[in-house]
Amino acid sequence: MGKWLKLLVRLGLVLVIVAGAFYYWLRPLLVRIESTTLADGIHVKFKTQGMNVEEYTNDAWQPYFAKGINMGATIPGHYPGELAISEDEYERWFGMIQDMGANVIRVYTIMMPEFYEALSKYNMKHQKDPLFFLQGVWSPEEQLIEGQDAFDPKIKEKFEQEIKDAVAAVYGKTTLTPEPHSGKAGGAYKYNAGPYLMGWIVGTEWDPKMVKGTNELHADTPDYAGKYFSSTPGANAFEKWLALMVDTAAQTEIQYGWQHPMAFANWVTTDPIAHPGEPLVEEDMVSVDPTHIEAVNWEAGYFASYHVYPYYPDFFAFDKSFQEMTNSKGEPDSYYTYLNKLKAAHSNMPVMVTEYGVPASLGVAHLGTLGRNQGGHSEKGQGEIDVELLGQIHDSGYAGAILFTWQDEWFKKTWNTQRYDEADRRAYWYNTLTNESFFGVLGMFPGKDEAIHIDGDAADWDKLKDKTKLDIQASGFEEIWATHDEGYLYLEAKLSEPFDPSTESINFGVDTLPGGNRHGPELHGMVLDEGLETLIQLSDDTRSRMTIASNYDIHARLYERAGLPAVDPKEKLDDSGIFKPWKLAVNYLLEYPDSRVNHPFGDVEVGILERGYSDPARPDYNSKTMWQVQGQVLEIRIPWMLLGFSDPSSLSVINYTQPNKNKFEMTHVKGVRLVPWIVKQNQIVGQENSATAKQVAVSAMPLYTWQGWEDKVNYVERPKQSYYMLKEALHKINGPITTND
Structure with missing residues (x-):
C-alpha cells in the first residue's frame, strides 16, 4: 500500500508540474483579448478601414488613434543587443507609458525576450485596458547601403529570415542567438505577445x-503578385x-493564427511628394x-508609416511651397503644410506618423522653422514643441502619432559630434552635445543629478563624500571644490564677497594638454606658463x-576644408591669444551638382552657459542650467565635450594634431587644471597694484583628477517636464479627428 501511495504522490507531483508549465506558457492565450474570428479561424483585433x-x-x-511612443532597446552603460533592461523594469515603464496616455509602443526590431514576457504579464493585470505594441523588423541597412542592390540574394535572404525571426519571437516560438556587437537581440522566446500586437512595420529608413x-x-522586374500583398501597376x-517583404511577413504571421495591419517604414526623403525647394538633390x-x-485577401489591411520631423530635410526651411498653410x-x-500634402497623397489608406519630436539637449544638429530645431531645447521647450506637433498630426487626420522616443540612450551618435568622441565608449558617458541621445521623455541623467542641484546653495556639497578641495590661492576666492560624474565637471566656489554680474565676471581657464593660450585680452594682462584650451566666463545672462x-x-580644424569660411592663419598659431566661440555645424556647404541651389555652411554656438536652477522640483527649473550664484556661493557644471573630452571615462581628450581624413587623434590626460580669476570693472581683482601678480604658474596649480570608469555607470532615471506636458495633451485625444461612414 505504501508503495502505491508513493507512486500516486509522485504522479501527482508530475501532473502539478506539467499543469503549471502548461499554464505558464499558455496563459497569454487564456486571457480574453476581444477580437473577431474569420471563417478559417484566424483572429483579427485591428484592421484598416478607409483612412x-x-x-x-x-x-x-x-x-x-494610435497615441504611441517609440521605445529603444537599452539603458546607459549598454548597447542594443545586451541584456540590460529587466522584466520588472519593463513592467514599471509600461505603467508610466500608459499613465502618460499612450496606448501603443513601437519597437524597431526584435527585442530581448524580457520585453515580450513583461508586456504579456503587464497586460494580464490590465485586461480591460491593455497596452498594445507595433513591431518593427530591422532591415540589413549597412549591407543595403554598401551593395546598393536590394535584390542581392544574400540581402534578400537575410531580410526574409529577419522577418520570420521577428514573427516567431512575437508569438513566443523561437530561440535566437544574440549578437551584442551588431545590436541583435536573442534568447529563448517562449511567451506569446501576439494578442497584444497592433501591427507590423517592416524595414528602416531607406537610403x-x-x-x-x-x-x-x-x-525589368515583373510586378509582384503575392498571396496576401502585391505591387500595383507603376x-x-x-x-x-x-511588396515581397511585406507579403513574407503576412505569410509568416498567418501560420500563428492571426492577422495584423501591415506597413513598411518610410521617411520624408523617400516620400512620393515632390520637394521643388529642397537644395540637396539626394533628398x-x-x-x-x-x-x-x-x-490581397488580408482582412487586417495595410497602412502607411512615415518618420516626419520639422527640421529635416532642408526644404522645411527653404521651400516656399511648403509654407502655404498657417x-x-x-x-x-x-x-503643418507638409502633413496635409502627405495625407492627400495617400488616398483611401490610413497614414501614421511613426516618428516625430525634438530632443532636450545642449547640442544642435539641424535648424528648423519656428524654432523647431534638432536640439538646443530645455525639457520644457521640448515638451512645448512635441505637444504642438502631436496636435497638428492628430488634427490633420492621421491614424496615429508615435513620439520619438521613450527613454534617453547614451550610445547614440549624431553627425556633427561623432568625430569628436570615441565610438566604442559612447554608452558610458552623458554627452549633452550629442542631441540624438536625448529625444526621450524619460530622462537618463548622470549619476549626481539628484546629489547636486545648481542653485547657488552649498548645502548639497556639504553632504558629498567624493569631492576634492582645490588648493588654489586666487584673489576673490576663499575656497574651490570640484567633483564629477558621467556628464559634467562640477565646481563650487565660496567667493570673498557677493557677486554682482552687472559689474564683474568670474573666469575659469582650463588646461588639459600642453599648448593653448598663455596670454590674450580675456586674461587682462596675465601671462601663464602653460596654455589654456578653454575658457569659462560668467557674467550676465x-x-x-x-x-x-x-x-x-x-x-574650425574639422570643417575648414568642408565649407567653413577660411580661418585666419594667426588663429592656427600656438598661443595666438584668441579665444573662439564653441560651435557645432548644422549644415554643410551645398553646391551644384550635389545641390540644386548653393547654400552656405551653417553652424551655431553651443558654448552659451545659461544661469538658472537645475532642481526639477522648483517651478523655475531649467534643464539647460549650467551655473548659478547666490551671494558668495557659486555653482557650475561643465559638459565634458566643451572641455575637449572625447571620453571622460578614460580621461581621453582630443589633441592638437590636425585631423586626418576627418578623424581626430585622442590623448589620455591625467586630469584638468583650473585657473580662476575675477574681473571687476575691467580690472582683475587683486592685481590693481601688483605687476608680479600678472605672472601665473598654471603648471603649479593643483590637478583635479579622477579614477576612470570602464563599463559600469551611475545614472538617474527621471521623467522630464516634457513627459507631464505630453501626458496632459495625450489624455485630451480620444480618437481620430475624422471617421469613415
Missing part, C-alpha cells in the same frame, strides 16, 4: 541612392521588393510610394559662455 485604423472592442469595430540603384539594376523595382532623388502596394497661431508652418583657444578650435 482609419479600427479596433474590435465592445463587439464592434471602433475608430482607433535614396540604394533605392535608385536597385530600380536601375532591376527595371510600382518601381524597390517597391516590388518591398528628393527617388520615391518609395506605399500606394504602389496593396493588400498654424493655430497664424504663422506660415511648413510642418547674455555674456556667459565657454570659448576655445583658436588653435585648439575643434570645429
Whole structure:
C-alpha cells in the first residue's frame, strides 16, 4: 500500500508540474483579448478601414488613434543587443507609458525576450485596458547601403529570415542567438505577445541612392503578385521588393493564427511628394510610394508609416511651397503644410506618423522653422514643441502619432559630434552635445543629478563624500571644490564677497594638454606658463559662455576644408591669444551638382552657459542650467565635450594634431587644471597694484583628477517636464479627428 501511495504522490507531483508549465506558457492565450474570428479561424483585433485604423472592442469595430511612443532597446552603460533592461523594469515603464496616455509602443526590431514576457504579464493585470505594441523588423541597412542592390540574394535572404525571426519571437516560438556587437537581440522566446500586437512595420529608413540603384539594376522586374500583398501597376523595382517583404511577413504571421495591419517604414526623403525647394538633390532623388502596394485577401489591411520631423530635410526651411498653410497661431508652418500634402497623397489608406519630436539637449544638429530645431531645447521647450506637433498630426487626420522616443540612450551618435568622441565608449558617458541621445521623455541623467542641484546653495556639497578641495590661492576666492560624474565637471566656489554680474565676471581657464593660450585680452594682462584650451566666463545672462583657444578650435580644424569660411592663419598659431566661440555645424556647404541651389555652411554656438536652477522640483527649473550664484556661493557644471573630452571615462581628450581624413587623434590626460580669476570693472581683482601678480604658474596649480570608469555607470532615471506636458495633451485625444461612414 505504501508503495502505491508513493507512486500516486509522485504522479501527482508530475501532473502539478506539467499543469503549471502548461499554464505558464499558455496563459497569454487564456486571457480574453476581444477580437473577431474569420471563417478559417484566424483572429483579427485591428484592421484598416478607409483612412482609419479600427479596433474590435465592445463587439464592434471602433475608430482607433494610435497615441504611441517609440521605445529603444537599452539603458546607459549598454548597447542594443545586451541584456540590460529587466522584466520588472519593463513592467514599471509600461505603467508610466500608459499613465502618460499612450496606448501603443513601437519597437524597431526584435527585442530581448524580457520585453515580450513583461508586456504579456503587464497586460494580464490590465485586461480591460491593455497596452498594445507595433513591431518593427530591422532591415540589413549597412549591407543595403554598401551593395546598393536590394535584390542581392544574400540581402534578400537575410531580410526574409529577419522577418520570420521577428514573427516567431512575437508569438513566443523561437530561440535566437544574440549578437551584442551588431545590436541583435536573442534568447529563448517562449511567451506569446501576439494578442497584444497592433501591427507590423517592416524595414528602416531607406537610403535614396540604394533605392535608385536597385530600380536601375532591376527595371525589368515583373510586378509582384503575392498571396496576401502585391505591387500595383507603376510600382518601381524597390517597391516590388518591398511588396515581397511585406507579403513574407503576412505569410509568416498567418501560420500563428492571426492577422495584423501591415506597413513598411518610410521617411520624408523617400516620400512620393515632390520637394521643388529642397537644395540637396539626394533628398528628393527617388520615391518609395506605399500606394504602389496593396493588400490581397488580408482582412487586417495595410497602412502607411512615415518618420516626419520639422527640421529635416532642408526644404522645411527653404521651400516656399511648403509654407502655404498657417498654424493655430497664424504663422506660415511648413510642418503643418507638409502633413496635409502627405495625407492627400495617400488616398483611401490610413497614414501614421511613426516618428516625430525634438530632443532636450545642449547640442544642435539641424535648424528648423519656428524654432523647431534638432536640439538646443530645455525639457520644457521640448515638451512645448512635441505637444504642438502631436496636435497638428492628430488634427490633420492621421491614424496615429508615435513620439520619438521613450527613454534617453547614451550610445547614440549624431553627425556633427561623432568625430569628436570615441565610438566604442559612447554608452558610458552623458554627452549633452550629442542631441540624438536625448529625444526621450524619460530622462537618463548622470549619476549626481539628484546629489547636486545648481542653485547657488552649498548645502548639497556639504553632504558629498567624493569631492576634492582645490588648493588654489586666487584673489576673490576663499575656497574651490570640484567633483564629477558621467556628464559634467562640477565646481563650487565660496567667493570673498557677493557677486554682482552687472559689474564683474568670474573666469575659469582650463588646461588639459600642453599648448593653448598663455596670454590674450580675456586674461587682462596675465601671462601663464602653460596654455589654456578653454575658457569659462560668467557674467550676465547674455555674456556667459565657454570659448576655445583658436588653435585648439575643434570645429574650425574639422570643417575648414568642408565649407567653413577660411580661418585666419594667426588663429592656427600656438598661443595666438584668441579665444573662439564653441560651435557645432548644422549644415554643410551645398553646391551644384550635389545641390540644386548653393547654400552656405551653417553652424551655431553651443558654448552659451545659461544661469538658472537645475532642481526639477522648483517651478523655475531649467534643464539647460549650467551655473548659478547666490551671494558668495557659486555653482557650475561643465559638459565634458566643451572641455575637449572625447571620453571622460578614460580621461581621453582630443589633441592638437590636425585631423586626418576627418578623424581626430585622442590623448589620455591625467586630469584638468583650473585657473580662476575675477574681473571687476575691467580690472582683475587683486592685481590693481601688483605687476608680479600678472605672472601665473598654471603648471603649479593643483590637478583635479579622477579614477576612470570602464563599463559600469551611475545614472538617474527621471521623467522630464516634457513627459507631464505630453501626458496632459495625450489624455485630451480620444480618437481620430475624422471617421469613415
